Amino acid sequence: MTFIRNLLAAGLAGPLLITAAATPDNQSDAARPAPHEPYRPAYHFTPARAWMNDPNGMVYYQGVYHLFYQYHPHSTVWGPMHWGHATSPDMIHWTHQPIALAPDEHGAIFSGSAVIDWHNTSGFGTPDNPPLVAIFTYHNEADWRSGQRPPQSQALAYSTDQGASWTKYAGNPVLRPAADQGDFRDPKVRWYEASKSWIMSLAVGDHVAFYGSPDLKQWRLLSEFGKDIGAHGGVWECPDLVPMEVAETGEKKWLLLLSINPGGPNGGSATQYFIGDFDGSRFTLDAKFAAQLQQHGPQWLDWGRDNYAGVTWSDVPATDGRVLLLGWMSNWDYGAKLPTATWRSSMTLPRELKLHQQAQGYVLRGQPVRELDALKGRTTEFPAQAATRHAELTPAGATLQLSETYVEFARPDDSSKAYLEFSNAQGELYRVGIDGHTQQFFSDRRRAGQKEFSDQFAQQLHTAPRQSQAPRISMRVYLDRHSAELFADDGATQMTELLFPKAPYTSVHFRVEGQPLQLITFKVTEIGASPTVSAAPQ
Known part of the structure; x- marks a missing residue:
């Protein structure tokens, strides 16, 4: 996968924006859902019917x-x-x-x-x-x-x-x-x-x-x-x-x-x-x-x-x-x-659990099992850089519909927020990140796609406390056709959310609201499909 990199001039204040844009035409056949089942996941288990x-x-x-x-x-x-x-x-x-x-x-x-x-x-x-x-x-x-x-x-x-x-x-x-x-x-x-x-x-x-x-x-x-x-x-x-x-x-x-x-x-x-x-x-x-x-x-x-x-x-x-x-x-x-x-x-996703002892007490961490690595494909990584007013890096050909996005950055101060924003051509977007003031991770699917099917779905911001005191924050987000799974701080905080976008997400932005911070790692890895087969009628 080849990336076209455009670094825009930096200003003195304002939000940081790092963008990875995907081209749907470059998606593999395995990444394309059946027309009548647009939300059937590609690498999560589902019943045949x-x-x-x-x-x-x-x-x-x-x-x-x-x-x-x-x-x-x-x-x-x-x-x-x-x-x-x-x-x-x-x-x-x-x-x-x-x-x-x-x-x-x-x-x-x-x-x-x-x-x-x-x-x-x-x-x-x-x-x-x-x-x-x-x-x-x-x-x-x-x-x-x-x-x-x-x-x-x-x-x-x-x-x-x-x-x-x-x-x-x-x-x-x-x-x-x-x-x-x-x-x-x-x-x-x-x-x-x-x-x-x-x-x-x-x-x-x-x-x-x-x-x-x-x-x-x-x-x-x-x-x-x-x-x-x-x-x-x-x-x-x-x-x-x-x-x-x-x-x-x-x-x-x-x-x-x-x-x-x-x-x-x-x-x-x-x-x-x-x-x-x-x-x-x-x-x-x-x-x-x-x-x-x-x-x-x-x-x-x-x-x-x-x-x-x-x-x-x-x-x-x-x-x-x-x-x-x-x-x-x-x-x-x-x-x-x-x-x-x-x-x-x-x-x-199947997860490996580990028990850790930290300053605030015991924390149960979870991470996707190592066997998932067999499905991982091309990785696109952006260079580390200081966060200034805004910078834009635009890759070509990334597949975000089935992907792992990893970002690591310096902890925002108590007046700032930092988050990933996944979006599509329909104007739908999903945001997941951290609020420096509350020291809480958040998942915002209120504009992420369909929600009319239930008055209890996607009506409010979801939050989770940060369980680590490390000066750096890491977020690993797995996207499948109808879900996002966050593993923050090596799995100390986990958040799993269903999403029903009307079209696949085709770009991911890293945004900072408030004071600049250091962006250490930002990369996207494609994940292949693992369709479930049948040994007998269900």
Whole structure:
């Protein structure tokens, strides 16, 4: 890709403008969406058709990442839930598989998890062929409507052919709630080596309950957490208890992810997290993190509007060692109204999570997995320069519709703002940057494209606190056909937002309002498509 560089004369005051303009005619065939599906993403997972929400049962086995997900195959809105299924060698290139689990006499198949029963504690497999076991919530709609008995219970299914087919356990359900408990769902199960037992984290209305089992079939209550801690006001969902190592000290801590709907920092659904210790039966909040919550309020995995119900892959090999997460890229405020015709919803980029200890406390950082690099193409980089009144650098041929834009710059003073502005020929624009006065990142999609489909979509500026004190700020923004994902300060602040521009963005500007600052790096990298293929009809 060749760039035509035009450096305009510098003035003494005013906004800085750095521009990278794209030429649609130079886009590759892979970058062009089907005419009837202009918003189907090119490198994010989507169902072939119909409705999808939470990721479920994410497990790694024999070189394959399995993704199950909440799926209604008969409509583009939520309905009787199934478990859809897809597989991938790298979390980027996906193959649709047949539906794994369908409703039966016990109810619909709500969220849950999957594990490899390496020791065959369940008896579903053999020592030489350990079973994959799915642990999921049954939801009985008739019981829900009548109120005569609790509608939700926990159940098992197993596979002895590497996830190709599934058998439901004849003794289902294996765990029932108390007689007056309505919300009792989303089991996330892991093996706890010290006690040689399985630990289940379960969402129970306004808190998490932990259960233990020797064989995945018999469960006993161990403890509860969260009734008066963190964000409340909505239903708690999709817990995930994960051991983490603090990057700076090597200390072992436990991460507890917990989604809530509603109650997110910018409205609707979102995912908060807690840092603490786990002794095999009880999760205890870390004292420093408790003080952090007291001072700063709930801590969020992602401060944008469109990352929900994220959970981690189980059984990632110790030789890999990463904590890998995937979320549902939507929001319950408007998820059923998105302007897509044959399919609805997508997943976020898969992310690697790391726990850091900083001056203000623990910070959970997330970055796209390294496997995404295989899709990256040509990079255009602008030279570092002092920011003066305005400067314009105009490249030719950049593809912004599928791209990664990276910018690094000196921290603006408290009278200034700095941001990226993506725009198209329709006059639509999306801005993402930082306000020096509030030290908050912001995402502004109010003029980014379509929003008429919902009165809860793109109505206000979304903000997120800066979690780093470094004198330099970095922002990495991934654009796909209907989304923008910000990873600021090496992922210390994440914001995921859906966008529906009427035409692809064809230019990106770096703007500074207020005092000049130093621009250190500004580059755009093209990203190729990774279309999902089908192994069987959906």
